[in-house]
Amino acid sequence: MKPIRRRFPWAFLAKRVAYGALAMLVIAIINFFLLKLAPGDAAEALAGQAGTADPVYIAQLRAQFGLDQPLLSQLWAFVVRLATLDLGYSYVFNERVSVLIFSRMPATLMLMGAAIVIAVIGGIVFGVTAARYANRWPDRVISFVALLLYGTPPYWIGLMMILIFAVTLGWTPTSGMENVLAFNTGWDRVVDIAHHLILPALAQSIFYLAIYIRLVRAGMLEVLSLDFIRVARAKGISERRLSYRHALRNAVLPLVTVVGTNVGNFLGGAVLTETVFSWPGVGRLMFDAMFQRDLNLLLSILVLSSFFVIVANLVVDLLYAIINPTVELK
Amino acid sequence: MANPILQVENLQICVRKKPGVLILRGVSFHVNAGETLAIVGESGCGKSMTSLAIMGLLPDAVEKLSGTIRFKGRELPIADNRAMRKVRAAEIGMVFQEPMAALDPLYPVGKQVLEVIEEHEKLPREMAWARVIDLLTKVDLPNPETLAWSYPHKLSGGQLQRVVIAMALACNPDVLIADEPTTALDVTVQAQIMRLLKRLQRDTGVAIVLITHNLGLVAHTADRVMVMYAGNKAEEAPTRDLFLSPRHPYTRGLLDATPNPERASAQGGVLREIPGTVPSIADPMSGCRFAPRCGNASELCRARFPEPTIEGAHGYACHHPGTDARV
Amino acid sequence: MDRVKSLASAILRDWMLLLGLLLLATVFFMAATAPFFFPQPPDTMMGPPLQWPGQYPGAPLGTDGLGRNILAGLFYGAQISLLVGFASVTVAMVFGILVGAFAGYYGGWIDNLLMRVTELFQTIPQFMLAIVVVAVLGPSIQVIIFSLAVVSWPAIARLVRGEFMVLREKAYVQGCIVVGMSDRRIIFTQILPNAMSGVTVMSTIMIATAILMESALSFLGFGDPNVTTWGTMIGMGKNNLRDAWYIMTIPGIALLLTALALNLVGDGLNDYLNPRLRSQRGQ
Ligand SMILES: Nc1ncnc2c1ncn2[C@@H]1O[C@H](COP(=O)(O)OP(=O)(O)OP(=O)(O)O)[C@@H](O)[C@H]1O
Numbered sequence: 005m006k007p008i009r010r011r012f013p014w015a016f017l018a019k020r021v022a023y024g025a026l027a028m029l030v031i032a033i034i035n036f037f038l039l040k041l042a043p044g045d046a047a048e049a050l051a052g053q054a055g056t057a058d059p060v061y062i063a064q065l066r067a068q069f070g071l072d073q074p075l076l077s078q079l080w081a082f083v084v085r086l087a088t089l090d091l092g093y094s095y096v097f098n099e100r101v102s103v104l105i106f107s108r109m110p111a112t113l114m115l116m117g118a119a120i121v122i123a124v125i126g127g128i129v130f131g132v133t134a135a136r137y138a139n140r141w142p143d144r145v146i147s148f149v150a151l152l153l154y155g156t157p158p159y160w161i162g163l164m165m166i167l168i169f170a171v172t173l174g175w176t177p178t179s180g181m182e183n184v185l186a187f188n189t190g191w192d193r194v195v196d197i198a199h200h201l202i203l204p205a206l207a208q209s210i211f212y213l214a215i216y217i218r219l220v221r222a223g224m225l226e227v228l229s230l231d232f233i234r235v236a237r238a239k240g241i242s243e244r245r246l247s248y249r250h251a252l253r254n255a256v257l258p259l260v261t262v263v264g265t266n267v268g269n270f271l272g273g274a275v276l277t278e279t280v281f282s283w284p285g286v287g288r289l290m291f292d293a294m295f296q297r298d299l300n301l302l303l304s305i306l307v308l309s310s311f312f313v314i315v316a317n318l319v320v321d322l323l324y325a326i327i328n329p330t331v332e333l334k
Numbered sequence: 335m336a337n338p339i340l341q342v343e344n345l346q347i348c349v350r351k352k353p354g355v356l357i358l359r360g361v362s363f364h365v366n367a368g369e370t371l372a373i374v375g376e377s378g379c380g381k382s383m384t385s386l387a388i389m390g391l392l393p394d395a396v397e398k399l400s401g402t403i404r405f406k407g408r409e410l411p412i413a414d415n416r417a418m419r420k421v422r423a424a425e426i427g428m429v430f431q432e433p434m435a436a437l438d439p440l441y442p443v444g445k446q447v448l449e450v451i452e453e454h455e456k457l458p459r460e461m462a463w464a465r466v467i468d469l470l471t472k473v474d475l476p477n478p479e480t481l482a483w484s485y486p487h488k489l490s491g492g493q494l495q496r497v498v499i500a501m502a503l504a505c506n507p508d509v510l511i512a513d514e515p516t517t518a519l520d521v522t523v524q525a526q527i528m529r530l531l532k533r534l535q536r537d538t539g540v541a542i543v544l545i546t547h548n549l550g551l552v553a554h555t556a557d558r559v560m561v562m563y564a565g566n567k568a569e570e571a572p573t574r575d576l577f578l579s580p581r582h583p584y585t586r587g588l589l590d591a592t593p594n595p596e597r598a599s600a601q602g603g604v605l606r607e608i609p610g611t612v613p614s615i616a617d618p619m620s621g622c623r624f625a626p627r628c629g630n631a632s633e634l635c636r637a638r639f640p641e642p643t644i645e646g647a648h649g650y651a652c653h654h655p656g657t658d659a660r661v
Numbered sequence: 662m663d664r665v666k667s668l669a670s671a672i673l674r675d676w677m678l679l680l681g682l683l684l685l686a687t688v689f690f691m692a693a694t695a696p697f698f699f700p701q702p703p704d705t706m707m708g709p710p711l712q713w714p715g716q717y718p719g720a721p722l723g724t725d726g727l728g729r730n731i732l733a734g735l736f737y738g739a740q741i742s743l744l745v746g747f748a749s750v751t752v753a754m755v756f757g758i759l760v761g762a763f764a765g766y767y768g769g770w771i772d773n774l775l776m777r778v779t780e781l782f783q784t785i786p787q788f789m790l791a792i793v794v795v796a797v798l799g800p801s802i803q804v805i806i807f808s809l810a811v812v813s814w815p816a817i818a819r820l821v822r823g824e825f826m827v828l829r830e831k832a833y834v835q836g837c838i839v840v841g842m843s844d845r846r847i848i849f850t851q852i853l854p855n856a857m858s859g860v861t862v863m864s865t866i867m868i869a870t871a872i873l874m875e876s877a878l879s880f881l882g883f884g885d886p887n888v889t890t891w892g893t894m895i896g897m898g899k900n901n902l903r904d905a906w907y908i909m910t911i912p913g914i915a916l917l918l919t920a921l922a923l924n925l926v927g928d929g930l931n932d933y934l935n936p937r938l939r940s941q942r943g944q
């Protein structure tokens with residue numbers, strides 16, 4: 005018994021890559037005009053607010069952005085620089101912007117990954133439980149807590165967690181990604197980072213946990229009322245197998261799509277979580293850039309994050325097609 | 335010769351916690367090994383509830399009030415989901431009306447047939463899979479090895495119903511309940527599916543309970559017929575007797591509405607309605623529930639429920655049965 | 662009249678909706694009466710610093726590190742939250758409805774173009790975009806309202822487009838087309854009123870999101886420096902996390918309850934306006 009392999013959807017991939025490139029172009033243009041919207045000369049906006057009002061720096065920016073050129077060639081130059089990842093130099097951080105951003109990426113991805121895993125697993129566990137006890141007390145409790153969490157400011161929940169679990173109970177560190185002074189290596193370092201990761205990941209997942217619980221609950225209730233579930237029951241298979249093999253897999257499909265559309269929100273939320281927990285990622289970088297008025301760095305982070313979202317969406321669509329055989333990628 | 339394999343006695347089903355709202359009001363019938371029993375009756379009279387009760391698959395909103403269901407002489411614990419799992423598919427298989435919605439869209443059809451065998455029999459995987467292919471061949475599906483790996487959305491309604499039949503018969507059950515198995519299919523496919531069911535019955539000796547609105551189908555395929563009305567059994571007889579000398583006025587109405595049952599399927603095959611409406615399941619009327627629509631109804635009918643009369647293999651529940659044979 | 666009656670009975674039946682309306686009314690009451698109860702601006706020092714709730718009679722909910730009255734902050738903060746939430750979602754609604762209506766009504770390349778742009782805006786991480794807009798235009802209430810509208814309209818546009826695509830095919834709309842009614846009249850007088858129930862529900866819930874985002878901007882210190890908001894209060898309270906945690910806890914609870922209220926009202930409205938969906942939430 006050998007399943008038939010489906011062909012890899014190259015045409016779909018090519019189309020999506022082309023669309024992604026176009027989207028990036030438009031996002032670059034939007035950014036360009038956003039910069040133009042800034043009061044005064046863009047170079048001064050870029051530099052002056054950075055607090056360094058150094059005339060040499062301003063002249064350099066002016067040349068770098070080609071601000072003496074006509075608008076269209078400025079735009080062209082801007083796009084070319086983005087395409088070649090030449091994002092300029094940050095005088096605030098004394099580092100090339102691309103290097104700065106990419107060095108912060110892994111921390112953010114780790115935090116985001118952990119938060120997504122918590123939200124998805126929690127969403128499934130509690131959502132399935134709520135659906136199994138629909139309109140009885142476990143469901144009512146879960147649904148109400150989900151509603152509460154849905155309205156909770158995520159940065160505030162982070163602070164409350166620090167207050168309770170770090171300050172009062174002393175279970176976890178209050179901030180940072182690792183205990184640098186301990187000079188941990190190997191496994192010890194992994195454990196140390198994981199220990200630091202728990203609270204920020206939980207705090208960042210809370211809002212999505214609430215959404216996913218509601219989604220899984222509604223999905224399970226809908227799927228459990230479908231005909232094929234009754235047919236499966238008539239086959240004599242167990243309720244467990246029915247719940248997990250048939251109902252859950254169908255109910256989780258929409259969740260995959262929603263997680264995909266939430267990737268951007270997770271990145272945006274990282275600004276808050278990473279600031280609250282002093283987590284050395286892109287979000288914290290964005291906070292610092294904003295604080296220091298490093299507009300060029302801010303815009304670069306925005307553009308690269310959008311790029312990341314586009315790639316993530318493509319990956320999610322491919323993944324979706326793998327777990328849902330009825331989807332034809334075209 | 336009569337060898338009842340399935341016996342339903344005085345089955346009463348009500349809406350959960352509402353013993354006054356009766357969906358089945360005391361239905362008794364039996365199914366002999368290897369025969370085909372047809373159940374007919376207007377929409378809402380309780381045909382599906384009867385079959386779901388036998389499978390132990392009553393919806394949550396509904397419960398058994400009283401009565402017994404015996405399979406091979408022992409009572410089925412229909413409220414005990416765990417115990418009923420061993421009966422489902424292994425001893426009593428079921429085929430539903432909507433083949434398009436009957437399979438999980440996320441698994442290849444072969445795997446879904448395999449699931450039945452894995453659940454009920456400890457077989458090495460290769461043997462179980464060989465059995466799946468064999469079953470798909472037996473239900474006349476083309477290229478079973480390839481088709482087994484197809485997902486449901488790639489198959490037609492007729493093909494899906496064949497898969498569902500394969501699933502229902504995978505563990506050689508003694509009884510197959512087919513609840514309107516062809517209603518959702520177009521006419522030519524309907525005939526193919528019925529021929530398939532009859533052939534499988536000849537090959538395996540499975541008894542079939544055929545629920546249908548199509549009297550033409552009944553005339554062709556059933557050995558005996560049970561007519562239901564508003565949660566009661568109105569009449570039960572060998573097919574020939576029922577068509578030639580129906581006793582219950584409701585049965586007569588049904589047959590009159592279909593002038594020539596032999597041609598019924600060509601005429602569209604669906605029962606035409608008798609004037610008037612079925613009483614609500616919550617209506618506590620004490621007499622015959624057909625009385626408001628019955629031409630023969632008397633004071634007696636409205637006052638007292640007609641107890642069943644049995645004449646050999648022919649039974650009916652009516653105070654004033656018609657006697658004239660139909661031509 | 663019947664609608665009013667059935668709404669009233671729906672409210673009584675659904676205690677969650679009732680709770681939401683009560684909470685929301687409280688927030689409106691606080692916003693409206695702030696200058697009456699607290700004639701002094703909320704950023705004036707009203708007493709000794711770091712007074713715990715109940716400790717100092719002049720400030721029932723205590724004072725922060727600079728001796729400011731927390732209760733006064735809550736009342737004035739309610740003004741900003743409601744203003745920013747309602748104003749930004751209103752702007753987003755106008756724009757989103759226009760885009761969605763044209764895309765859904767005309768279909769074809771117009772739809773394609775508008776929806777691609779909409780998707781694009783959903784690709785850019787919302788909160789980051791809001792931050793950048795504030796960074797470029799400077800922190801003021803108007804800019805914050807604008808920035809939140811910029812990130813909120815795509816969701817409304819997509820919803821409206823979907824409704825328009827369905828409603829456009831309805832017989833009564835086709836009838837209007839046949840008798841030669843102008844597109845503009847059909848869009849605004851025939852289809853839009855029927856698409857509004859979904860928009861209303863979504864907008865209610867989006868106001869909650871907008872309020873939370875405004876508070877987040879203020880919390881980070883990117884809000885309008887001239888006003889006191891719940892977010893700023895939490896941001897300030899963060900510095901006294903160890904010794905005076907009530908400072909950040911109280912405005913956080915205010916935010917939570919406001920967002921909860923709007924979500925409860927949104928859910929309740931949904932049940933009332935789309936009864937066919939009621940079954941999803943149980944009987
Ligand atoms: N979940 C339920 N709760 C309460 N009553 C129900 C429920 N499901 C069905 N009923 C009632 O049970 C009665 C019998 O339904 P059943 O499905 O058995 O009819 P049927 O004879 O199969 O009709 P059809 O020919 O339309 O399939 C109907 O009158 C219906 O009102």
Ligand code: SF4
Nearest residue numbers: 622625628635652653
């Ligand atoms: S008992 Fe009376 S009312 Fe009922 S079917 Fe017979 S004749 Fe008609």
Ligand SMILES: [Mg+2]
Nearest residue numbers: 381382383513
């Ligand atoms: Mg039925």
